[in-house]
Each structure stands twice: as C-alpha cells, then as structure tokens.
Amino acid sequence: MRILLLEDELILKESIEEFLTSKKYIVDGFENSDDAFDAIFSTEYDLLLLDVNVPGEWNGFSLRKELAREGKSIPTIFVTSMSSADAMLQGYANGCCDYIKKPFDLIELLLRVQHALKSNCFKTKENFIELPQGYSYNVTTYELSCQSKRIPLSKREGELLNLFLIHRNQVVSFEMLYEQIWENNVDSANARVQVNNLRRKLPKNMIKNIYGLGYRLDCR
Structure with a gap:
C-alpha cells in the first residue's frame, strides 16, 4: 500500500514516515501542497494523509476539494491541530474518511490508516x-x-x-x-x-x- 503524507512539521513528518514504513507501507512525504498535488497525478496512491495548514497554493481542505474536481477519489485522512467541530465537519464535507487531531499516538494513526484502507468513506x-x-x-x-x-x-x-x-x-x-x-x-x-x-x-x-x-x- 502506498501513502502520500503532506506534513510541514519536519520532525513529525519524519516520525510518521519511519513508523508507517516499519509497518510495511510505502510512504512519500511532502512539506508543500504544490509538490503533493503533482505527485498525486504522477503516482498511484492508496491513501492520503494531509495536514491542513501547509505551504503552497492549497491547504489540506482545498487540495482535497481540487482533487475531487479533477476526478481523483482517494481515501483521505486529515492530520491537523484544528480541533473545532466546524473544522472537522469541513474536513468530512471535503471528502475525508477520518480526521485525527494533533497531538496523537502513532498507534492511533496506524489504526485509523488501517480502517480507512478497508472501509467506505462518506459520500x-x-x-x-x-x-x-x-x-x-x-x-x-x-x-x-x-x-x-x-x-x-x-x-x-x-x-x-x-x-x-x-x-x-x-x-x-x-x-x-x-x-x-x-x-x-x-x-x-x-x-x-x-x-x-x-x-x-x-x-x-x-x-x-x-x-x-x-x-x-x-x-x-
């Protein structure tokens, strides 16, 4: 399974990459939404892990919406410090399968990744x-x-x-x-x-x- 990770906090990004790689996932990490967008159209991904507030043309929410407009339907988990109910519902409305709030345990992230890969998302x-x-x-x-x-x-x-x-x-x-x-x-x-x-x-x-x-x- 190949996962795209968009996360601009370098230490967290490296921790997630190392952990998921140890669990036999292939992880491509990016810190900029422009680079992530280009990668999504050049590589087949099974899951997207998107931070919301990131450098680049899009934030996580608008990137997911743009992908939907382009016909890219990929299971998505938002990984963000935004914790309000409105933000969470905006994430679901933009097509995510799950929404995990920082800080979080990597085991929790793994469980959510596993669930997203085998379950149906909201339409x-x-x-x-x-x-x-x-x-x-x-x-x-x-x-x-x-x-x-x-x-x-x-x-x-x-x-x-x-x-x-x-x-x-x-x-x-x-x-x-x-x-x-x-x-x-x-x-x-x-x-x-x-x-x-x-x-x-x-x-x-x-x-x-x-x-x-x-x-x-x-x-x-």
Missing part, C-alpha cells in the same frame, strides 16, 4: 455529507434534508448531529454528550429526550442506543 458533494437512505446534511448551514425536502433541526439537534457525525460509527458515551453538548449542565432524562427527538428525524436505527454506554451513528 460528499460540495458542502453536503450524504447519509444513507437519501438523507444529506449541509455542514455549512447545518440543515438536514431527505430527497431535497428540508427537515428542520433545532439548535441543540444540530449540535448533537454534528457530534455524532464527527464520531460516526463510534460510540459517543453519555459522558461525552453531557460534557460537549451541555457542559455537564443537564439531567440524563432531558438529554435522552433531545437525542430521541433527533433520532426520529433520521432513518430508523441510524442512531443506535448502545446499552449502558451511549449512542452510535451508523453510516456504513
């Missing part, structure tokens, strides 16, 4: 994340729709959906919900009601209750 179009059964979500306007019919979301429902999308196919614990959505200022019954309100606006069983742990948004 995306411009600012929309396409969900199963004809549903889509606009990460710019925070609007849910089904077959062009808009489904109104409350502010809280939008915040919940953002969180579930960022951690799609993973369990979002009750503790994570209480802390990130309500800053621990909510009782469990009220939180459950608001999650159930969102679940009713999505296809049945898309958000599953994982008994005793939390919830999981399934987008497989």
